[in-house]
Amino acid sequence: xxxxxxATSGAPVTDGAPVAVPVAASRRFGWLLLIGGLLGLAxxxxxxxxxxxxxxxxxxxxxxxxxxxxxxxxxMRTAQAEAFGFPNxxxxxxxxxxxxxIGAGVLAGAAHRRWFWLGLQAGTTLGLGFVLWLxxxxxxxxxxxxxYCMVVWAVVFPLFWYTTLHNLRTGVVPAPRWWPAVARRHxxxxxxxxxxxxxxxxxxxxxxxxxxx
Numbered sequence: 001x002x003x004x005x006x007a008t009s010g011a012p013v014t015d016g017a018p019v020a021v022p023v024a025a026s027r028r029f030g031w032l033l034l035i036g037g038l039l040g041l042a043x044x045x046x047x048x049x050x051x052x053x054x055x056x057x058x059x060x061x062x063x064x065x066x067x068x069x070x071x072x073x074x075x076m077r078t079a080q081a082e083a084f085g086f087p088n089x090x091x092x093x094x095x096x097x098x099x100x101x102i103g104a105g106v107l108a109g110a111a112h113r114r115w116f117w118l119g120l121q122a123g124t125t126l127g128l129g130f131v132l133w134l135x136x137x138x139x140x141x142x143x144x145x146x147x148y149c150m151v152v153w154a155v156v157f158p159l160f161w162y163t164t165l166h167n168l169r170t171g172v173v174p175a176p177r178w179w180p181a182v183a184r185r186h187x188x189x190x191x192x193x194x195x196x197x198x199x200x201x202x203x204x205x206x207x208x209x210x211x212x213x
Contacts, residue, residue: 022111023170032162033103036155037096043151044092051076051087064147069205074144080137088134092152095127099159117163117172124160131156135197139204150197157193162186 050062054076064072075081081088102120131153138145165186167173202209 022113023117023172024109024111025106025166025170027107029162029166030103030106032158033099033106035103036159037098037100037103040092040096040152040155041100043148043155044089044096047072047076047089047146047148048087048093051081051089066147067208069143069145069208070147071144072146072148075138075142075146075149078137078142080134080142083130083133091130095123096155098123114172117167117170120163121167121173124156124163127156128160135200139200143204145201145205153197154194158190161189161193 050060050064050072053060054062054073060073062072062076064070065074084091099120134149135153138149164173165183168175168179169183
């Protein structure tokens with residue numbers, strides 16, 4: 001999913017001083033932001049509703065409590081589910097809501113200043129770091145999986161990856177020499193992400209999966 005739509009990334013000079021120019025993005029990148037944002041927003045909304053119901057009724061069992069491993073309720077009751085003192089899903093509502101709005105704006109033809117794209121880069125990078133921590137906690141501390149959380153895991157890396165590629169392509173971030181080769185094989189990194197998560201889950205809970213064979 002490389003961006004092929006021309007984007008304005010340079011800075012023209014007026015009287016010797018550089019003038020910031022809005023940077024556009026391709027429609028494919030816009031669609032990725034919109035769809036990824038909506039998926040993350042939907043998962044965060046479901047988790048928020050279930051968390052509220054659980055707070056009202058401690059005996060409430062979320063619909064995603066499927067078996068001893070796939071159990072949202074087990075995760076919602078942990079301290080990791082409120083890493084900053086409030087439900088993590090509230091962060092998802094705000095973050096994915098913003099990503100959805102950015103995607104819609106790109107599809108409508110919006111272009112943004114360099115600082116805006118750097119802000120999106122910072123946000124997706126922090127989001128990826130947080131997701132990596134959550135994956136570690138779910139697999140090796142809590143020992144349970146939440147389907148809606150896994151939707152977030154699946155969405156965050158492509159958002160980070162293709163935001164990075166967009167910023168490299170448009171010059172928002174200086175592109176290294178190996179950039180063209182990566183751009184041509186942009187699908188490899190997401191494929192490795194999904195394969196890596198699948199293998200980690202398979203290995204961590206193999207003791208349970210083998211009972212289903």
